[in-house]
Amino acid sequence: MITLNRRNFLVTIPIALTACSAGADELLSREAENPASSSALPLMVVYKTPTCGCCGDWIDHLRGEGFGVRVHDVADTTPMAQRLGVPNTMRSCHTAEIDGYAIEGHVPAREIHRLLTERPEAAGLAVPGMPLGSPGMEMGDRRDAYAVLLFDRSGRIENYAQYPAS
Incomplete structure (x- = not known):
């Protein structure tokens, strides 16, 4: 389980914004292949x-x-x-x-x-x-x-x- 502290929260913001952009599903699935x-x-x-x-x-x-x-x-x-x-x-x-x-x-x-x-x-x-x-x-x-x-x-x-x- 990940604890949501200030650092984790700040790291999460760009990830969430990326997920909202076009093609994010493909990007996230491809990056998940090689974490x-x-x-x-x-x-x-x-x-x-x-x-x-x-x-x-x-x-x-x-x-x-x-x-x-x-x-x-x-x-x-x-x-x-x-x-x-x-x-x-x-x-x-x-x-x-x-x-x-x-x-x-x-x-x-x-x-x-x-x-x-x-x-x-x-x-x-x-x-x-x-x-x-x-x-x-x-x-x-x-x-x-x-x-x-x-x-x-x-x-x-x-x-x-x-x-x-x-």
């Missing part, structure tokens, strides 16, 4: 189109790696990617934001954990396109080689991690 994630890591907010199945698979990958995820289905992710400074050449099918960083495309959770630990001066990470074998794009045994790229708002792009083909 430790919401306190261990910052919440990741993902913007995707409603019909994208691989985006859902990527979100499942993140949740399996301890991330709490809030999902927003939108008609077009371009405005969010532009707001977060994602270069057009690095675009993919979904855009996410975590702790001030943009995450574009099928970036492995391992690299997001590393980003949050190292905290480089950057706008975010991207896996351009939709390479087979990247998280959410697993289709059989085929795995294309791909790079996870670190980018900043001035246009600087560097290789952050490399994943080989198999």
Whole structure:
């Protein structure tokens, strides 16, 4: 049983307000699948189109790696990617934001954990396109080689991690 003291009450107010917002039932049920994630890591907010199945698979990958995820289905992710400074050449099918960083495309959770630990001066990470074998794009045994790229708002792009083909 939880005792309602001042601290618990103040924590409850934002939760209650969230529950009143659109889509709260889905958010609460998804966060309940991984309750430790919401306190261990910052919440990741993902913007995707409603019909994208691989985006859902990527979100499942993140949740399996301890991330709490809030999902927003939108008609077009371009405005969010532009707001977060994602270069057009690095675009993919979904855009996410975590702790001030943009995450574009099928970036492995391992690299997001590393980003949050190292905290480089950057706008975010991207896996351009939709390479087979990247998280959410697993289709059989085929795995294309791909790079996870670190980018900043001035246009600087560097290789952050490399994943080989198999």
